[in-house]
Amino acid sequence: MRIISGIQPTGQLHIGNYLGAIKQWTELQNKEECIFFIADLHSLTVPYEPKELQNNILEAAIAYLAAGIDPSKSIFFVQSKVKEHTELTWILNSVCPVGDLERMIQFKEKAKQFKKNINAGLLTYPTLMAADILLYKAESVPVGKDQVQHIELAREIARRFNQRYGKTFPEPKPLLSEGAKIMSLTDPKKKMSKSSGPEGCLFLFDEPETIRKKIMSAVTDTGKEVKFSARTKPGISNLLIVYSLISGKKVKELEGEFKNKNYSEFKKSLAEALVNFLEPFRNKKRELVSRKIYIDEILRMGANKARSLAESTMQEVSSKTGLM
Numbered sequence: 001m002r003i004i005s006g007i008q009p010t011g012q013l014h015i016g017n018y019l020g021a022i023k024q025w026t027e028l029q030n031k032e033e034c035i036f037f038i039a040d041l042h043s044l045t046v047p048y049e050p051k052e053l054q055n056n057i058l059e060a061a062i063a064y065l066a067a068g069i070d071p072s073k074s075i076f077f078v079q080s081k082v083k084e085h086t087e088l089t090w091i092l093n094s095v096c097p098v099g100d101l102e103r104m105i106q107f108k109e110k111a112k113q114f115k116k117n118i119n120a121g122l123l124t125y126p127t128l129m130a131a132d133i134l135l136y137k138a139e140s141v142p143v144g145k146d147q148v149q150h151i152e153l154a155r156e157i158a159r160r161f162n163q164r165y166g167k168t169f170p171e172p173k174p175l176l177s178e179g180a181k182i183m184s185l186t187d188p189k190k191k192m193s194k195s196s197g198p199e200g201c202l203f204l205f206d207e208p209e210t211i212r213k214k215i216m217s218a219v220t221d222t223g224k225e226v227k228f229s230a231r232t233k234p235g236i237s238n239l240l241i242v243y244s245l246i247s248g249k250k251v252k253e254l255e256g257e258f259k260n261k262n263y264s265e266f267k268k269s270l271a272e273a274l275v276n277f278l279e280p281f282r283n284k285k286r287e288l289v290s291r292k293i294y295i296d297e298i299l300r301m302g303a304n305k306a307r308s309l310a311e312s313t314m315q316e317v318s319s320k321t322g323l324m
């Protein structure tokens with residue numbers, strides 16, 4: 001099975017990105033054919049600082065590698081270095097109804113958030129995402145819950161293209177993990193996201209003191225019992241999911257372990273577990289920061305491999321659409 005996924009280079013990765021997406025990727029790369037990329041073209045659709053973009057891409061590459069993406073097992077590259085992504089986007093734009101794009105929750109949210117910059121890229125963002133996936137004829141896309149609607153649209157676009165031009169693309173499916181929606185530490189009713197405030201995010205490379213501080217001050221619920229209930233105890237439930245995913249223990253097991261303990265004891269234990277869990281990430285990052293040439297080479301080789309797959313799909317697409 002061919003797997004594909006990407007992350008935007010918009011600053012530091014948080015544990016939502018890790019538990020929702022990258023953790024699955026590191027497991028999948030041992031058994032499937034995996035392609036992972038840094039979605040720099042997507043990041044142009046919201047306000048950003050051009051001078052900082054290259055550095056953000058490098059930071060994202062370091063984060064991927066530190067979190068366990070192995071370039072000897074997966075194809076790993078920067079999206080804009082394979083021009084076929086934008087080429088296929090145009091063709092897919094021509095089979096995608098505008099109404100479908102206008103329905104996208106992320107488009108509506110971003111249009112509200114960036115009222116002064118509702119650019120066409122913000123609207124056609126999902127066709128670029130569909131191109132990312134279909135270009136490699138990927139069947140499965142490991143993502144967090146917030147991206148599911150986009151993958152469903154990619155399925156619909158594949159279906160429409162196949163109907164119009166003949167069977168070309170498989171219909172991709174989202175692959176969700178138990179960490180598909182990690183909530184904010186400061187507002188557990190909202191998903192963890194940089195755009196809703198860095199205080200609510202636990203970043204992959206946060207130092208131990210910051211981790212302890214953020215977990216100890218994470219918003220919890222009234223009551224004392226460490227028990228899972230997404231509806232009545234969203235704060236504790238979110239922390240239980242994080243604890244479960246990083247420790248490999250089931251939520252029920254953790255509830256038993258903290259049965260006669262209070263929130264503070266639970267949080268202290270979780271903070272220490274996170275400090276230990278994230279230590280290898282911090283160490284690996286420190287090691288990679290001084291190896292820019294090595295990282296550039298990995299990305300260059302990855303782009304070459306990706307390009308050769310992409311070129312072959314584009315030949316087929318050009319031929320079927322009458323462009324060749």
Ligand code: TYM
Pocket residue numbers: 004005006007008009016017018019020021039042128129132133141142143144145146147179180181182183191192193
């Ligand atoms: P991005 O960069 O916003 O997020 C990267 C991945 O992290 C997941 N994620 C979360 N998972 C669980 N809990 C959270 N709080 C949380 N926040 C983020 C996202 O679901 C995502 O899997 N459009 C995509 C990037 C992209 C892409 C693609 C993905 C571009 N092309 C093609 C798959 C296939 C995005 O902006 O993700």
